[in-house]
Amino acid sequence: MSDERDGAERELELARMRAAFSASNERAEGSGGCPEPDRIWQAVAGELPRAESAELILHTAACGACAEIWRVGHRMAPALEAPPAQARWRANRTLHRLAIVAAAATVLFGVVSVIQFRNPVRSPEEQSRERAAGETAPIYSLTPEDTPLPRAACLLRWSSAGEGTIYEIRVSTETLQVISSAKHLTAPEYLVPKSELAGLPPRARILWQVESLLADGSRATSPTMISRVE
Amino acid sequence: MGDSEVLASASGAGGESVRGTPLQMTYPPDGIEILRERLREAVAAACPAWLSAARDDIVQVALLRVLDAAGAAGEGGGPLPSSYLRKAAYSALVDEIRRHRRRRESVPLEDEIAQTVPSERAGPEQERAAAEIGRAIREALRTLVRPRALAVTLHLQGHSVPEIARLLGWPGKRAENLVYRGLADLRECLERRGIKP
Numbered sequence: 001m002s003d004e005r006d007g008a009e010r011e012l013e014l015a016r017m018r019a020a021f022s023a024s025n026e027r028a029e030g031s032g033g034c035p036e037p038d039r040i041w042q043a044v045a046g047e048l049p050r051a052e053s054a055e056l057i058l059h060t061a062a063c064g065a066c067a068e069i070w071r072v073g074h075r076m077a078p079a080l081e082a083p084p085a086q087a088r089w090r091a092n093r094t095l096h097r098l099a100i101v102a103a104a105a106t107v108l109f110g111v112v113s114v115i116q117f118r119n120p121v122r123s124p125e126e127q128s129r130e131r132a133a134g135e136t137a138p139i140y141s142l143t144p145e146d147t148p149l150p151r152a153a154c155l156l157r158w159s160s161a162g163e164g165t166i167y168e169i170r171v172s173t174e175t176l177q178v179i180s181s182a183k184h185l186t187a188p189e190y191l192v193p194k195s196e197l198a199g200l201p202p203r204a205r206i207l208w209q210v211e212s213l214l215a216d217g218s219r220a221t222s223p224t225m226i227s228r229v230e
Numbered sequence: 231m232g233d234s235e236v237l238a239s240a241s242g243a244g245g246e247s248v249r250g251t252p253l254q255m256t257y258p259p260d261g262i263e264i265l266r267e268r269l270r271e272a273v274a275a276a277c278p279a280w281l282s283a284a285r286d287d288i289v290q291v292a293l294l295r296v297l298d299a300a301g302a303a304g305e306g307g308g309p310l311p312s313s314y315l316r317k318a319a320y321s322a323l324v325d326e327i328r329r330h331r332r333r334r335e336s337v338p339l340e341d342e343i344a345q346t347v348p349s350e351r352a353g354p355e356q357e358r359a360a361a362e363i364g365r366a367i368r369e370a371l372r373t374l375v376r377p378r379a380l381a382v383t384l385h386l387q388g389h390s391v392p393e394i395a396r397l398l399g400w401p402g403k404r405a406e407n408l409v410y411r412g413l414a415d416l417r418e419c420l421e422r423r424g425i426k427p
Contacts (some may be wrong), residue, residue, distance in 0.1 A: 014385075014413070016427045017367060021386040023357060024364025025278075036326045039318065043397075050399045054380055061371045061383040064364075065331065068278065071387050075276035076316045143277050147282045187371075194424050223390070 012174065013224055015207070016185075019145075025068040035059065037073075040212040042188050044073035075140070139210055139222035148203060149230040156208055156227060161188070162217030171208045173200065195230055204229055265315070266293050272319040284326055292322035363425060370419035378412030385409050 019175045035056055048140070060067040094174065128191040136159040142157040149155065171192055180196040192206075206229060210222040269292045270285075277285050355413045367386070371379050384394045395405035420427055 013340050013417075013419050013427050017363075017416075018386050018388060020360045020363035020427065022278075022364070023360035024368065037321070041320055046397055047312050050397075053397060054376075057380050058376070061386070062368060064368070067387065068327060072276040072278075072323055072327070073320055074387055074389060076272055076320045140275065144277060144282065145281060146273055147279045150361055159264075 011224060012207075017224070021067070022071060025064040025071070033059075034063060035071050038067050040066065041073050044070060055154055058061060112220075121130070139188075139212060139220070141225040143225070143226070143227050145226055145228075148228045151194050151197045151228055154194070154197060154229055155189060156192065156225075157189040158222065158225070159188065161212040161214060166213040168211045168213075169208060171196075171206050172207055174207065178204070200229055202230065262293070262297070265296060268315055269293055269296070269319050272316055273323055275282055276319075277323060278327070279329060280404070281323075282325060288319075288322045288326050291325070292318045295322065363420075363427060365426050366423060367427075369418065369422075370416050373419055374412055374415050376406050378415060381405060381408035382416055383410035385413070 039048065040056060040060075042048045043056045046053075048056070054067075056070075060070045096198045129196050139161055140159050142159060143149070143155070156171070158167075161167075165188075165190060167190075168182060168183045169185065170178055171180040171190075179199070180192050184188055188210075192220065197206075206227050209224050212220050212222070214220065247364060253364060266289060269289045271294065273285055274290050277288065281288075299318070314345055371383060374382060380398060381394055384397065385391075389397070392402060393408045394400070394409065395402045398405070400408070417427065
């Protein structure tokens with residue numbers, strides 16, 4: 001279990017680094033020679049030559065103002081959304097891969113007995129690499145990451161995985177304690193009951209993950225998504 | 231109704247011109263509401279917390295641009311691609327981000343945080359701490375070898391490994407290794423500076 005715990009902490013660490021990287025964008029000023037937003041859009045959409053995209057990416061590593069614009073583009077650009085065929089391919093990858101992803105989801109939320117696939121023993125490094133590989137369904141949050149949600153209306157929303165998909169969601173604290181979960185959701189949203197948020201401190205972050213059962217019977221797990229409650 | 235259908239219906243019945251005419255007389259109200267809802271979702275997914283107060287305005291600006299372009303298409307420009315919706319939302323949001331940056335250039339951070347609606351933000355201390363770590367991450371990224379810096383920068387921006395591989399034309403395994411090793415370098419660099427992410 002400690003190996004699994006290490007893997008979960010790595011995932012949390014990545015979430016914190018992403019949040020910090022994004023937080024440093026707010027007050028950033030252009031560093032000079034900033035590209036036009038249209039070029040960033042093209043780069044995010046994969047429409048620029050790769051060498052040119054690489055230069056822009058390195059620019060965003062140093063320039064918070066452009067990093068913010070890149071982040072906006074990434075969340076909106078259509079070219080990076082996996083096409084349906086690829087999504088199905090990803091969802092139908094080998095049993096072994098699914099077991100790893102399912103194991104990662106289980107680890108993150110501290111649940112040990114949900115997985116119906118065989119769960120080979122993996123080192124924390126291997127698990128972390130699997131998570132880094134992002135082999136999950138193309139589900140993304142439609143709930144603003146940093147805007148605190150009212151406790152009486154803590155509505156978590158995510159992108160639809162298609163008609164006929166059934167969703168499961170688990171919501172946990174930053175210390176990986178599951179505070180709410182639901183199954184058999186037919187719409188890509190979940191209202192966390194106010195009573196289940198009662199133990200959280202003000203402005204607490206919650207981590208949530210969605211598992212989708214697609215219409216073709218395959219399963220896929222979302223990345224861990226983060227929201228904040230008031 | 232798909233985006234294209236919405237855009238087609240929004241471009242006016244029978245190719246009727248929309249320029250200079252009241253929107254409610256030209257567009258089916260339900261089509262506009264669908265457009266507005268999709269734009270609202272796109273903006274909500276990408277809008278930084280510090281701009282949340284302007285979200286509705288951004289949606290409105292994007293909606294007007296879409297309707298304007300749909301009207302122009304109805305005048306003979308052909309149907310708009312559905313991706314135009316996202317591009318319009320992107321442009322409206324980026325314009326607002328840049329306007330916001332210009333406006334506050336003379337406002338100290340403390341004043342700005344104090345002026346912001348408290349419920350829309352994390353606490354000032356948390357924000358400062360996160361921004362400090364963020365700056366340290368940027369400095370650390372400069373020390374990484376180029377391929378790892380590219381991979382980690384994209385990963386910190388929220389890109390998955392398959393996306394990184396596609397963007398940079400790398401095999402998936404290579405992208406995976408570069409992300410993994412780059413993150414290890416970054417962690418080590420931060421820890422040397424006494425920062426535990």
